[in-house]
Amino acid sequence: MTLGEELHKDAYTPSQRRLERERHRRARTRRATAIAATSTLVTAAVLCLGITGSPGWPRVRETFLSGHYARLALPKVLDGLLLNLRLLVICGAIVLVLGLLLAVVRTLRGPVFFPLRALAVAYVDFFRGLPLIICLLAVIYGVPALRLQGVPTNPVVLGGAGLVLTYSAYVAEVFRAGIESVHPSQRAAARSLGLSGAQTLRHVVLPQAVRRVVPPLLNDLVSLQKDTGLVSIAGVIDAVYAAQIITSQTFNYTPYVVAGLAFVALTIPMTRFTDWVTARMNRRQSQGGTV
Amino acid sequence: MRTAFALRVPARLTSAAAVLVLGLTAAACAPQEDSASRGPSSPAGSAPASAGASCAPGKLDTRTADVLTIGTDNPAYAPWFQDNKPANGKGYESAVAYAVAKRLGYGKGAVTWRTVAFNNAFAPGAKSFDFDINQVSVTADRRKAVDFSSGYYDVRQAVVALKDSPAANATDVAALKKVKLGAQVGTTSLDLINDEIKPERTAAVYQKNDLAVAALKNGQVDAIVVDLPTAFYITSAELDDAKVVGQFATTAGAQEQFGLVLDKGSPLTACVTEAVDALRADGTLAKLEQQWLSDAVGAPVLK
Numbered sequence: 001m002t003l004g005e006e007l008h009k010d011a012y013t014p015s016q017r018r019l020e021r022e023r024h025r026r027a028r029t030r031r032a033t034a035i036a037a038t039s040t041l042v043t044a045a046v047l048c049l050g051i052t053g054s055p056g057w058p059r060v061r062e063t064f065l066s067g068h069y070a071r072l073a074l075p076k077v078l079d080g081l082l083l084n085l086r087l088l089v090i091c092g093a094i095v096l097v098l099g100l101l102l103a104v105v106r107t108l109r110g111p112v113f114f115p116l117r118a119l120a121v122a123y124v125d126f127f128r129g130l131p132l133i134i135c136l137l138a139v140i141y142g143v144p145a146l147r148l149q150g151v152p153t154n155p156v157v158l159g160g161a162g163l164v165l166t167y168s169a170y171v172a173e174v175f176r177a178g179i180e181s182v183h184p185s186q187r188a189a190a191r192s193l194g195l196s197g198a199q200t201l202r203h204v205v206l207p208q209a210v211r212r213v214v215p216p217l218l219n220d221l222v223s224l225q226k227d228t229g230l231v232s233i234a235g236v237i238d239a240v241y242a243a244q245i246i247t248s249q250t251f252n253y254t255p256y257v258v259a260g261l262a263f264v265a266l267t268i269p270m271t272r273f274t275d276w277v278t279a280r281m282n283r284r285q286s287q288g289g290t291v
Numbered sequence: 292m293r294t295a296f297a298l299r300v301p302a303r304l305t306s307a308a309a310v311l312v313l314g315l316t317a318a319a320c321a322p323q324e325d326s327a328s329r330g331p332s333s334p335a336g337s338a339p340a341s342a343g344a345s346c347a348p349g350k351l352d353t354r355t356a357d358v359l360t361i362g363t364d365n366p367a368y369a370p371w372f373q374d375n376k377p378a379n380g381k382g383y384e385s386a387v388a389y390a391v392a393k394r395l396g397y398g399k400g401a402v403t404w405r406t407v408a409f410n411n412a413f414a415p416g417a418k419s420f421d422f423d424i425n426q427v428s429v430t431a432d433r434r435k436a437v438d439f440s441s442g443y444y445d446v447r448q449a450v451v452a453l454k455d456s457p458a459a460n461a462t463d464v465a466a467l468k469k470v471k472l473g474a475q476v477g478t479t480s481l482d483l484i485n486d487e488i489k490p491e492r493t494a495a496v497y498q499k500n501d502l503a504v505a506a507l508k509n510g511q512v513d514a515i516v517v518d519l520p521t522a523f524y525i526t527s528a529e530l531d532d533a534k535v536v537g538q539f540a541t542t543a544g545a546q547e548q549f550g551l552v553l554d555k556g557s558p559l560t561a562c563v564t565e566a567v568d569a570l571r572a573d574g575t576l577a578k579l580e581q582q583w584l585s586d587a588v589g590a591p592v593l594k
Contacts, residue, residue, distance in 0.1 A: 056415065063415045144509035153511050235473055235495030235506055245496055248477025251413035251436035
C-alpha cells in the first residue's frame, strides 16, 4: 500500500448527515435570495409606478430630465468643473500644510510658546465658527476694497484664500485630534532614547498621528471639493453656477441634475481611494495577521 | 442565526409590516388634491378661459378666493420698487401690479404680496402666487415652463462703467470686446454679452446686481450690463463716480419685454394679458413709466 493510498483511505468523507445539512442550507439560501429579489422588485415597481403615475410626472420629466437641455448643459458644466478641480487641488494642498502647522503650534509644550498657542486657538475658534459664505464674501469683496498695492483682485485667487482660511481651521482640529491620540508612553520612550523634542515630534508622534486621521482628512477634502462651488459668488463660473445660468435662461432644471451627477461621479473615485488607503493602513499596522 | 439581542419577531409579522410600510408610502404619495383654497370654479388644468368670458371683476379663479396674490423677489430693487416694500405702490413694477389688479377688479385691500425667489417663480408644482412681477424677460424657451402675460415694459440694455475705466469712453460694441464685463445671472443682459458683444474674456456672472456693483467698484470688472432704468439708478444713487456709457440699439423685430409670470396653464393668463394690453392702450403704462423711470432716457446708442 503506497503512502498516497494510505492517505486516501483515511481521507475525510462527509457523512450522510452532513451532506443532508449542506443541501438543506443551500436550499434555505436559495429561498432567501428569491424572497429578497421579489421584495426588491415589488418595491421598485411600486416606486416606479408611484412616481411615473403621479399627475405631475410628465411636467417633472420635462423640467428635470430633458435630454435636449442635458446635451446643451454638459459642455458648459464640464468647463465649470475644471475650475472646481483646480481649486480643489491647489486649496487642498495648502490646507493640509497650513492645518498641520496650526495643529503642531497648538500642541507645542512649554510656557514660552503660550502666545503662539493662543493665536492658533483664536484662529481656529474664529474661522471654524464663521459661516463659509460670509468668509468668502468678506475676502472677495472686502479685500480689493482696501485698495492696497499688490493685493490680488482676481476673484478665483481671493475665493481660494477664503476656502483655505476656513478649511485649514477644520483640518487643524483633525490633525490635533491625531496628535493627541498618540499615547504619552510613545513620547516618553522617544525622549528616553535621547531624541530631542523636535525629533520626537518629527519621527515618532507625527507619523502615527497623520496615519490615524487619514479617513477624516479625506472626508474634509470631499467636503472641500463640493464647497469650491461657493467661489462662484465672486462671479466666476463653476459647474453648479454654469448649470444655474442655463436654468435661469431656459427655466429648465436639467442642467442642475447634470452638474449634480458630475459631482457624484467625482466623489465616488475619491471615496474608493479613501477606502483603499484605510485598508492599506490597516494591513500595515497588523503585520503578522489580524487577531 | 439570531444574535442574543435581536428582537424575536415572527417572520410573518415582519413581512406584513414591510408590506404595510410599502402601502403607506404609496398612499402618502397619492396625488395631492388641488389646493383647497381655490375658488369654487373650474378645476385646475382646464384650458385658459377665452378672454372676456370669465374675467368678471374680482371673481377670478385665484389661489385664495377674492384675493390676488402677487409674487416678487426679496430684496425688491429700485427703481422697480422702493424701500424694498412692494406693497407701498411706489416704484414702476409695484405701480403696474396695482394697476393690473385694479383692472381685474381687485382693489388695494384685496392684494397680498409674497416673497418668491427668482428660481422659485418657474419651479414646477403648485405656485404660491397668482402672478409674479420681477423684471422677467419673455423668451421662447421660458414659455415652455411658465405662462407670460403680454409685455408691460420694453427693455433696453445699457452699459455702466466707472468714469476712469477703459470702458468709459466706448462708443460702439467693438470697443467693449476688450474689457472685462459683468452681469447678473438669469438676465438677458448676460445673453446680450455672450451673443452680441462676444468679449475676449469670459463675462463675470453675479447672483445679484448689488454684487455686480460691488465688483465694479473694486475694479474686478470694467463694466456691467444692466437694463436702462437700473443703470440710471446705479449711477444716480449707488455709485458717484460711474456713468452710463450707452445703451444698445434694439434689433428690429426683437423688442425684449418684461412680462408677468403665471403658472403654466393658469386660468388667469388670458385675463391678466387682457388687463396689461388695456393698460398699454389707454396710456397708463406710459404714464407710470414717465412717473417712475423718467430719468432713464437719453443715453447714447452704442453702434
